[in-house]
Amino acid sequence: MSENVNEYDASHITVLEGVEAIRKRPGMFVGSTSARGLHHAVFEVVDRAVNEVLAGRASAVDVTLTSDGGVRVADDGPGVPVEAIGDPDGPGLETLLTDMCVGREPVGRDTVAVGLASVGPCVTNALSSRLTAEVRRDGAHWVQEYTCGVAVGPPTVVGAASGSGTTITFWPDADIFETVECSFAVLAERFRELAFLNRSLDISLTDARPPGEPRSERFLGEVRDFVAFLDSSAGTPVHPEVIGFGWEDLRTAGTAEVALRWGTSREEQIRSFANSAPTPYGGTHLVGFRDGAAAAVSAYARRRRLLAEADSDLSADQVAAGLTAVVSVKLDQPEFEGATRGILGNSLVRTSVDEAVQEHLGRWLEEHPEQAVAIIDRIVTDADRS
Incomplete structure (x- = not known):
């Protein structure tokens, strides 16, 4: 056998990091590119909002399946810190949406993992054709746009905010997922479980996709x-x-x-x-x-x-x-x-x-x-x- 056939060195190794790694091997992060993986991508964003409520920093989570195929997740917590103004309260918005190693809650009795992957909203961002993050904090309304997990620009103040909270709206990438049509029933089943198991949790799910009146359910209980x-x-x-x-x-x-x-x-x-x-x-x-x-x-x-x-x-x-x-x-x-x-x-x-x-x-x-x-x-x- 020729010596050239067996040559193998560092030049043969491809290192994938960040967004590139997630988009190249999405199944490693959300389980699959089927409907199951799509719903896990939703759960990764909902996870952060739910834990805001369980920690007492927010009172409710609202999830909406929008008429243009997006998923909007909103909470009324204090709002994710914004690095653009040197906010000292921990990892900021851009870090949360681009770094898997930052922003995860510690595992313990007072936190939940909505999905099974539990790798954070950065994965959902990377697997979305576009994502819009809105933060209402300290009287300001911040917005930042992403395309395929990459920031289009820095967070920008678009006006005043009367309340506080974080809203993340994303459109799953049809080039990655086999379907980008979320199941109301699948999401409702998991949200209902969470509300029954955590009596302080108030979570709602609205489907604005069909014509006519939106379908909506609110989940509370014990x-x-x-x-x-x-x-x-x-x-x-x-x-x-x-x-x-x-x-x-x-x-x-x-x-x-x-x-x-x-x-x-x-x-x-x-x-x-x-x-x-x-x-x-x-x-x-x-x-x-x-x-x-x-x-x-x-x-x-x-x-x-x-x-x-x-x-x-x-x-x-x-x-x-x-x-x-x-x-x-x-x-x-x-x-x-x-x-x-x-x-x-x-x-x-x-x-x-x-x-x-x-x-x-x-x-x-x-x-x-x-x-x-x-x-x-x-x-x-x-x-x-x-």
Whole structure:
């Protein structure tokens, strides 16, 4: 073999950085160039605005699908600092929109990642044919324009501002994405989840694309409302009240919330989340919940002699039949198994959730004997049939 064939040196290596790297390999940053990647690009901009609300710096987030194919994300926070005037309050607008290493919130119980990529609005900027950033701060209204992730010019004052906040409007690049048509339903599902899991969050979604009146939904609520929403298609409830409770545990350096209700259907519908991110494959929080619920129901049934002495305790699968539940933990240091963040691995969380569910669910059953009997009767009847 010729020596020339095997020649390989630094001249053969191409280094891609910044906007060029993102546009060359978009799937590395938003997962794909399909509709899934398009929606992740939206979530990267919404992420910053949502965390402004959760930090108490803003009161609401408004997302609009504009009639010309853009996506507008607005919040009423203090407004992103503007480097052009030497603003000392941290990374500024241009840095936020061009640097992946700056502007990300620290991971912890008080922040959420709206999407799975969590790389920041700079990626959305790079994958947009154009982007307009508006900042209302200290009485001034600033505007900066971008094309394919590159600033057209510096931020410019276009007038006075009566309030404060940040608005980012972007048009996904049709040369990169297979589709630039966002799904109202996909965005609404994620925003609804976030509002249910974070009771301080107020987020709205408006679709101004169809002719006529825009379609709009506002998302507010708490974990109990999440169960009621999921339960609406799960048949008749066995008991009217959605059971809900929350707690803080120093061992896990976090908090947790659980809500549940049994229905007449045998379908199990349990949704688990860690730091507001779905954990579709479960993890220690889900195992702890199932074990705790089975232990609480079995203990109550034995105390009330609703199980014969010779009967075994009810299993987690038997207790979960017909159960709609949401299990949400928020940890300072979440540990996920694998890169997809689909399984929570914190070992102490299992014990914490198990013990808390036994305590709180057990107390609820004692305080609501009629509903408790109805629940156990349905579970035992189902178990006898299977």
